[in-house]
Amino acid sequence: MNLQSFLESSTGEVAAWVSNLAARAVATVISLNPKAEELDREMEELRAISNDVSEEIRTGELENKRPTHQTQTWLSLVGKIEARVDKFRLSLQQRGASSEGSSLRSSYQLACEAAECLKEVQRLKTQKSDLLPLLIQAPPPAVVELPSSSLYDNVGAEETLSEIRSLVEGDEAPVIGIYGMGGIGKTTLLKAINNEFLHRGSSQFDLVIWVTVSKELDVHKVQEEIAVRLGYSRPGKGQGKTLTEHPTDRVNTLRRALSQRKFLLLLDDLWEKLDLGAVGVPFSSSSDRNGSKIVFTTRLVEVCNRMDAEWKVQVPLLDQARSWELFCQKLGRGEDQWDPSVRSQAEDVCKKCGGLPITLITVGRAMAGATTLGEWKDALKDLEGIPPGLGDMEKKVLESLKFSFDRLEDKSARECLLYFRPLPRG
Ligand SMILES: Nc1ncnc2c1ncn2[C@@H]1O[C@H](COP(=O)(O)OP(=O)(O)OP(=O)(O)O)[C@@H](O)[C@H]1O
Ligand SMILES: [Mg+2]
DSSP states (O other), X not given: OOHHHHHHXXXXXXXXXXXXXXXXXXXXXXXXXXHHHHHHHHHHHHHHHHHXXXXXXXXXXXXXXXXXXXXXXXXXXXXXXXXXXXXXXXXXHHHHHOTTTTSHHHHXXXXXXXXXXXXXXXXXXXXXXXXXXOEEEOOOOSOOOOOOXXXXXXXXXXXXXXXXXXXXXXXXXXXXXXXXXXXXXXXXXXXXXXXXXXXXXXXXXSEEEEEEOOSSOOHHHHHHHHHHHTTOBOTTSSXXXXXXXXXXXXXXXXXXXXXXXXXXXXXXXXXXXXXXXXXXXXXXXXXXXXXXXXXXXXXXXXXXXXXXXXXXXXXXXXXXHHHHHHHHHHHTOOTTSOOHHHHHHHHHHHHHTXXXXXXXXXXXXXXXXXXXXXXXXXXXXXXXXXXXXXXXXXXXXXXXXXXXXXXXXXXXXXHHHHHHSOOOOO
């Protein structure tokens, strides 16, 4: 068959094909409005489903659960189709507004877009039922933030903090002891170390564990605190797995879990040696340690020795300038708000606090309302009556507490202070 006879014989078929195509295009254009309405309905339903999923994620976060990767992808696809449908809606509105825009061609394009969007919305609606479970238990976070005053408020702590920071980052000291008298700021520094890892991300350690040990050493409690950071639930709380009660199994379980991680163990307020082996902390050899570190605080330098701390950091008392800075901060008074004679009396009161932050804070707060020279003279006199027979630290703290107690005008506040810390009532 030559070309001419082929064309002649095909003309009928081509004409039918073209008219078929035109009919389909017209049908598509006619379907634009009903399709757009259906799309609106279906999109509204999908939005409601996705809002429920987001709500479930927020509730799950309270139980340390996180969305599965599948759920995350689904949500992001819902976001994309939402944006696409919004864009379609806008084009539809613009087409209505402009006469040129309502050409057959643009109507046809919009109708095709409506059909495609609808298909995707319906697919996502169906896919939702394949997502179960929506959430899975999240691994424990590498660091848990501890409530702490900002370092900005901590006068003079930055130097000690940077010394501890470089020891934690360096290789030479697996065990670091921070020591100093009560109220000098050891816990504050340790909290700052913990929270720093939160802000700069812990690439050095897989897990930062905080344990408050206290005077009555309770190995069982220390084990439980470590276990919680490893993802176990506290007995009687949460639905997760709890650490076994069997003493040997407890040690072995913790040993196994900790030896798989590079951890930073922060032990606050040690009063005696903590036997790490008895707790289940693998730390007796360098292969055991594997880059993990322990930093602890104690009032007693002997504890640093008994814990075999390679490095001991003594937290210093504040010098006069810093004491004055902290004191004024607590008084709420700026440099230019002093009468010179009152100021010199107040400086003497500040010196009496001996550079100990807790004393400066307590006395500073108690004197916040004092304005007259007489009030400051009385305060100085009161601070001179230190009870004999106490250690330096106890004297300072007790004195400042008694001092502020006497200045509390509110009777119920006095009772409250007496309840929490027995003070001499003279
Ligand atoms: N350098 C500082 N600047 C300002 N406030 C400080 C400073 N150091 C400590 N503080 C404040 O003093 C109080 C006592 O500090 P912290 O609890 O850290 O003392 P500590 O050495 O851990 O005492 P303890 O031995 O009793 O546990 C806290 O309220 C803390 O915010
Ligand atoms: Mg402390």
